[in-house]
Amino acid sequence: MGDDERSTAGQDGVLSDEAVAEALAFVRRRVLGDYGVDEFGFDPDLTDHVFLPMLRPLYRSWFRVEATGLHHVPSESGALIVANHSGTLPWDALMTTVALRDHHAVGRYLRMLGADLVFQLPMVGTLARKTGQTLACNPDAERLLGGGDLVGVWPEGFKGIGKPFSDRYKLQRFGRGGFVAAAMRTGSPIVPCSIVGAEEIYPKLADVQPLARLLGLPYFPVTPFFPHLGPLGTVPLPTKWYIEFGEPIDTTSYSRGAEHDPMLIFNLSDQVRETIQQTLYRLLAQRRSVFFG
The missing domain is CATH 3.40.1130.10 (Glycerol-3-phosphate (1)-acyltransferase)
Structure with a gap:
């Protein structure tokens, strides 16, 4: 069973005791350095x-x-x-x-x-x-x-x-x-x-290459919502x-x-x-x- 299968909230939308305990255990491991990282x-x-x-x-x-x-x-x-x-x-x-x-x-x-x-x-x-x-x-x-x-x-x-x-x-x-x-x-x-x-x-309609080069990006997309709507256009x-x-x-x-x-x-x-x-x-x-x- 994947992690997504575990219940993390009660019927009222409040975090379950299990979820709170798991979150606290995670914080404890981070503070104590009790976790592993591989060579990458x-x-x-x-x-x-x-x-x-x-x-x-x-x-x-x-x-x-x-x-x-x-x-x-x-x-x-x-x-x-x-x-x-x-x-x-x-x-x-x-x-x-x-x-x-x-x-x-x-x-x-x-x-x-x-x-x-x-x-x-x-x-x-x-x-x-x-x-x-x-x-x-x-x-x-x-x-x-x-x-x-x-x-x-x-x-x-x-x-x-x-x-x-x-x-x-x-x-x-x-x-x-x-x-x-x-x-x-x-x-x-x-x-x-x-x-x-x-x-x-993000339907890409155009590419502003001069701006892409300026920012060091492979492309700068223009979609129906970006950049016209600002950050909202990135949804x-x-x-x-x-x-x-x-x-x-x-x-x-x-x-x-x-x-x-x-x-x-x-x-x-x-x-x-x-x-x-x-x-x-x-x-x-x-x-x-x-x-x-």
């Missing part, structure tokens, strides 16, 4: 008791996420979760994290690979480290996979998350396929993940989300050194990309409404 800076205690509780209301009530195919994600061994990226801000990655921690049979953490920019931003970089994220580089990915962790990658990068609304659900190029090589070196399965609903939360639209984890792609059948074959890497990367794209088309064909599913 990941703090499971902070993630479970502060970070994920902030995301759950969005997952449950705002986006009303439905996650399927979680049985395709291994319960113990390492695996690479590869997903489409969209939405102007990376809410898709955060909602995928909640899905795996709260609804997977054993409640798995997702260790996401982030762009350099994420770790250069004040406070954001520190929070990213503490919640299990690390740089998008093969050595870190391989160490995590080799240690039995779930690693999440969004190969479209900023090209995917910042694409215009007119290109919604059209997958961008997957880069050089470094994620495939990392999976092959560690013998980890690749699990395609398809996300529908994130494309519409995502309450679209209905679907996250589907597909059948894992085995990487153990390849011979040693196969990860150095650029054509093989390209073909396997393209297979993952095509699997996600076709799943997106299927999910979109089943969807009747952007907001009601």
Whole structure:
């Protein structure tokens, strides 16, 4: 049972004794330093008791996420979760994290690979480290996979998350396929993940590149509500989300050194990309409404 299944409030909306006791225990652990952090800076205690509780209301009530195919994600061994990226801000990655921690049979953490920019931003970089994220580089990915962790990658990068609304659900190029090589070196399965609903939360109509360069950002989006409404324009639209984890792609059948074959890497990367794209088309064909599913 995931942490979200536990009751934290009584019928009158007052925190239960259990929730109060848990909060006090958390504070005590922080004061006494009675918690662990791994070599990447990941703090499971902070993630479970502060970070994920902030995301759950969005997952449950705002986006009303439905996650399927979680049985395709291994319960113990390492695996690479590869997903489409969209939405102007990376809410898709955060909602995928909640899905795996709260609804997977054993409640798995997702260790996401982030762009350099994420770790250069004040406070954001520190929070990213503490919640299990690390740089998008093969050595870190391989160490995590080799240690039995779930690693999440969004190969479209900023090209995917910042694409215009007119290109919604059209997958961008997957880069050089470094994620495939990392999976092959560690013998980890690749699990395609398809996300529908994130494309519409901030419909990007334009990109003010001069301002983006001035701020050191990959893009400066203009949506129907931002920047015209100021901070209010950053509230995502309450679209209905679907996250589907597909059948894992085995990487153990390849011979040693196969990860150095650029054509093989390209073909396997393209297979993952095509699997996600076709799943997106299927999910979109089943969807009747952007907001009601």
